Amino acid sequence: MTIQRMGHVGIVVEDLAAATAFFVELGLELQRKGSVEGGWVDRVVGLKGVRADFAIVQTPDGYGHLELTHYHAPASPTSDPNAPANAPGLRHVAFAVEDINAVVAGLHDRGTELVGELERFNDSYVCYVRGPEGIILELTERIG
CATH class of the missing domain: 3.10.180.10 (2,3-Dihydroxybiphenyl 1,2-Dioxygenase, domain 1)
Structure with missing residues (x-):
């Protein structure tokens, strides 16, 4: 088995509009926006009752993509937005x-x-x- 390419990096945010605007101002391009809900997304992400909005932004060369997602439901656990660069997880x-x-x-x-x-x-x-x-x-x- 080999990976063919990297699709995107997903980042969950509280304020989708502000996060999208930040990355667009930085020079990324808004590729698309949308909403997801229903049984299929519940099964994919392993949660019940998912309702979420998302925005896909891409680098000007078209190869790098970020998926910014705001979950309306279910409620999200809180995290430390000021976690240091060496904290476990995507940093x-x-x-x-x-x-x-x-x-x-x-x-x-x-x-x-x-x-x-x-x-x-x-x-x-x-x-x-x-x-x-x-x-x-x-x-x-x-x-x-």
């Missing part, structure tokens, strides 16, 4: 950017802060920023 989504300083400054203007510091690593600049609902983004810019 960050990485994006290659042009002009990392401008991207970080633009995110700062929207209230997003660096998790640590912007550093050089080998032939790239790299940093972590915390986006909506605690989602950590790793931003990288290739040098040269």
Whole structure:
């Protein structure tokens, strides 16, 4: 058995509109939005009474996709939106950017802060920023 490709990364959010707007402002493109409910989705995700809205955003090259989902039902357990980068579970989504300083400054203007510091690593600049609902983004810019 081999994997053919990666489809998307799913992120559950409380405020779907705000999370979608954040990623669109960052440069991702809204591919589609929709709602799901019914027995088929209950069976797929292993929950009862699922009602959810989703938005699919993609990177400009068309290869990277995020599925942002807000569950109306059933009630979701709470999590720590400020969990550190080393907490178990999915911790960050990485994006290659042009002009990392401008991207970080633009995110700062929207209230997003660096998790640590912007550093050089080998032939790239790299940093972590915390986006909506605690989602950590790793931003990288290739040098040269």
